[in-house]
Amino acid sequence: MKTQMTYAKEGTFTREMELAIQNEEIDKKEFLQKVAEGKIVIPANKNRKRDKYFAIGDGTYVKINVNLGVSEACPNFDLEHQKLEIAKNFDVESVMDLSSGLDASNFRKYILQNYDFIVGTVPVYQVASRHDDITKVDSKEFIEEIEKQAEEGVDFFTIHAGITRRTIERFEKNERLLKIVSRGGSLLYKWMMANEKENPLYEHFDEILKICKKHDVTISLGDSLRPGAVADATDALQIEELINLGELTKMAWKEDVQVMIEGPGHMRANEIAANMVIQKRLCHGAPFYVLGPLTTDIAAGYDHISGAMGALIAALNGADFLCYVTPAEHLRLPSLEDVKEGIVAFKIAAHSANIAKGFKKPLEKDIEMSVARRDLDWEKMVSFSVDPEKAREYRSSFSSDTCSMCGKLCAVKNSRDEVIVL
């Protein structure tokens, strides 16, 4: 019944830890202490052995997550398989399988068996898929689904335990443009209202902890009340829920269950830094997993850009784990191209944050690229790019050794001293 947190508290350095920090720059002792304190998590379900593990949290590189999955409307396994390959090719650390519908569990098993990603799910989705009316579900079924997926080897669960009856009471005095935009949160809200009962994930949180402890599943405490409009951001509802998440975090840590906190959503850029500080304080330093945030509501079709902007600002101010957003957000299910665009935007955000945070190995990539630019070495410039395939395609239309944009105005050539001597 030992989790990575238990081992860290005991001072034991596990295989998972070893693999997780082999490419990191954090000191081993500091790392162990932060895992023990809950400031770093290593999502690593005991029932699935992987060749790669990743650490998420303070002092480690910022990581990214890719959402995908089949659904009743789109039960296209082949498409989702290709998305997994794209994520793998771009060295993404984590995928969340947000599948719903009856085929969901097959798809989940496929990922768990075939990939080394951290794998996260939202168990309530599958419960909802089995029923025409979520409000008729017995609260036990939520727990049973969590147990089933824990046994299968899922590394982290989004658990929407932070929306309580007390929180809901605040709706009255705190109007919103968009009340609830979290799918899991809205399902639980509907259940709570219809049954006039407390949130089952909150009420049975101790049972969930037992399961997560047994299999070492990291809990990602979902933000049911994350703002879905910039005008709703940082309001009483969001902050009240964050207080609840902080209390739940302490309960989990008492059982050595690893915890991350999920964050906004939509948010004006000036509020992001404060939100990171508040989350870290209220949730006692638990790693922060943000969705975007999108810095405006109007970027539909380009939400990967708005989201990556917000994600970079979040990461500069303490966010540890970035959930990608694709250009399809708010409009349709993402195509393969959308998935690639989303991944690249968030790779750029995470990398930009990592070099800004003073990490050395990521910065070496920028230095290599700039040396290639100085040397006008196009082959290297292409291969050092975040997406060499696109860079090559763009470059292939030109043959000169200077960029055709500048021609004889090439600054690199004009500022070379040997040019002056001639």
Add this chain to the structure above:
Amino acid sequence: MKTQMTYAKEGTFTREMELAIQNEEIDKKEFLQKVAEGKIVIPANKNRKRDKYFAIGDGTYVKINVNLGVSEACPNFDLEHQKLEIAKNFDVESVMDLSSGLDASNFRKYILQNYDFIVGTVPVYQVASRHDDITKVDSKEFIEEIEKQAEEGVDFFTIHAGITRRTIERFEKNERLLKIVSRGGSLLYKWMMANEKENPLYEHFDEILKICKKHDVTISLGDSLRPGAVADATDALQIEELINLGELTKMAWKEDVQVMIEGPGHMRANEIAANMVIQKRLCHGAPFYVLGPLTTDIAAGYDHISGAMGALIAALNGADFLCYVTPAEHLRLPSLEDVKEGIVAFKIAAHSANIAKGFKKPLEKDIEMSVARRDLDWEKMVSFSVDPEKAREYRSSFSSDTCSMCGKLCAVKNSRDEVIVL
């Protein structure tokens, strides 16, 4: 011989000012004072009447600029005409005509005659285009070109007057990965080294001021030593040049010549805020016109995303005017699609900054969009998007009134209270 700055100092509210702030939220008195102090510019050459004018600087909306132009390698007028139309359709405020080659002046005249954009140029490019060897150019020719373009009606010039012999001496003690990446700066550097003379734009700055005063051309003081690699950012060379630009700003203001300052470049995200503060201090509050900055060197093919991220952080911290970057940056001349992608990314950055800075009218757009989302009004969601054409194309593959991504998991529907009553 009165410029907008002269009028502001006299307390006269001009037609250009009237048009410039008709959609802004700044108080008229405050506006006039800031124009008088140089904190806001209204690029408005007297020789060209336009129907639209724009203010750039403290207390006004963040604006964007689009670079385009023909060149010897690509003398495709038709393509560049289409780029102008794209910029117009997206309500871009400013274009810089970076044309080089012998057709450059025809293209410039075409823009000046047919569009209401603020139009900027870099006169040294055209001088360089006329000669096989820039080092053989008589310094008078630079001034003559500036005069000619001022008479034609160009609203602002990038003048690389900040790179001086004293600055160049610092190269020895301050190594860089990429010495000079500014095209104009590198041409002047080459000229200075070959002729063993001072920068002609620095030496004859008083003559340039006379011309700019006469026609009311705003000077955009170019940053010849802007970092072209994150590892070079905020170094002695960049800061030394900024000191020079601050001194030149004061000289210009003495003659009532309006001034903007150009900024980086490539820069790690954590350095951006400090750069904005330093620029505003050293350049006495003059508006800051930034190129990106790109938050990493490795995003070739996606530099519009890296640049828009940096631009947003810059704008949150004082940058007033954002020069767009396209996905083609560092790789090829931008296609029409590249231009559109660049514009949209920077529109999102500017808009995100404007709502973060507390402006009300821009925020109304976000509120309208979120109300449409609440109402599941797809037609409005599409039309309120930053690029309705793309949003419509994405949306058109679906017909249900909920997004097919969620189906019965639709949070908007599940959190509606009427749903619960049923």
